[in-house]
Each structure stands twice: as C-alpha cells, then as structure tokens.
Amino acid sequence: MALMDAEKITQLREKLLERKRKLWREVKGQIKTGLGESYQDLLETARDEEDQAQVNLLEETQFSLIEPKRQELVAIEEALQRLENGTYGECEGCGKLIEPRRLEIMPETALCRDCQSQKEKIAKASSR
Ligand SMILES: [Zn+2]
Numbered sequence: 001m002a003l004m005d006a007e008k009i010t011q012l013r014e015k016l017l018e019r020k021r022k023l024w025r026e027v028k029g030q031i032k033t034g035l036g037e038s039y040q041d042l043l044e045t046a047r048d049e050e051d052q053a054q055v056n057l058l059e060e061t062q063f064s065l066i067e068p069k070r071q072e073l074v075a076i077e078e079a080l081q082r083l084e085n086g087t088y089g090e091c092e093g094c095g096k097l098i099e100p101r102r103l104e105i106m107p108e109t110a111l112c113r114d115c116q117s118q119k120e121k122i123a124k125a126s127s128r
Pocket of ligand 1: 091092093094095096111112113114115116
C-alpha cells in the first residue's frame with residue numbers, strides 16, 4: 001500500500017534514525033554512570049547504533065533506568081521495519097490509519113490514539 005511518497009518516507013526514516021542515535025547516546029551515558037567499569041564490554045559492543053542486536057543486548061543488562069529508553073528503541077526499530085514494509089502509519093491494533101498529527105509527535109508509535117489508551121488501561125488494570 002502506498003501511504004506515502006518516497007520523499008516522505010526518506011524524511012521519516014531520517015527522523016527515526018536521528019531519534020535512535022540520540023537515545024543510544026543517552027542510554028550509553030546512563031550505563032556508564034550507573035554501572036561503571038563492569039559494563040565496559042557492553043559499551044564497546046554497543047558502539048554500532050545501527051545494529052538491532054545491540055538493542056537485544058540491552059535487555060540483558062537488567063538496568064531499570066534505561067528500560068523506558070530501551071522500549072523506545074525497540075519501537076523505533078519496529079517503525080523503521082514498517083517503513084520498509086510499507087505498512088507504516090497503520091495502527092497495529094485496529095488497522096486504521098494513525099492520526100497524522102500523532103505520527104508527527106511520535107513517529108515511532110504503532111497504535112492510534114484509541115488503541116493506545118485502551119492498552120494503557122489494560123496495563124494499569126493488570127499492574128494492580
Ligand atoms: Zn487503532
């Protein structure tokens with residue numbers, strides 16, 4: 001499905017990659033200050049921001065401070081994947097198109113506003 005022209009897709013990809021690089025810098029900074037020398041190895045291997053494996057690697061750190069950022073990195077990876085597949089902009093919950101304004105603010109989101117608030121409600125209920 002051709003939701004967007006090539007130029008728009010290129011712009012979005014750039015936006016997502018930039019966000020990803022910024023997050024990686026923050027994550028690495030937090031690992032360094034939070035865990036110190038013992039995670040030097042992780043920092044070494046996580047040098048390449050373009051590698052999906054690095055995101056998975058973060059999962060093993062069990063470092064709660066970076067968890068929100070790790071989740072965002074995963075979301076960005078998935079958004080990039082959807083850009084490749086041509087399904088970007090479709091809600092994963094209901095299949096409708098996500099509001100353009102919402103994508104403008106959160107280009108990595110996979111859910112429309114309705115599905116997002118639904119998901120948050122469920123998360124809240126199950127964390128009780
Ligand atoms: Zn939806």
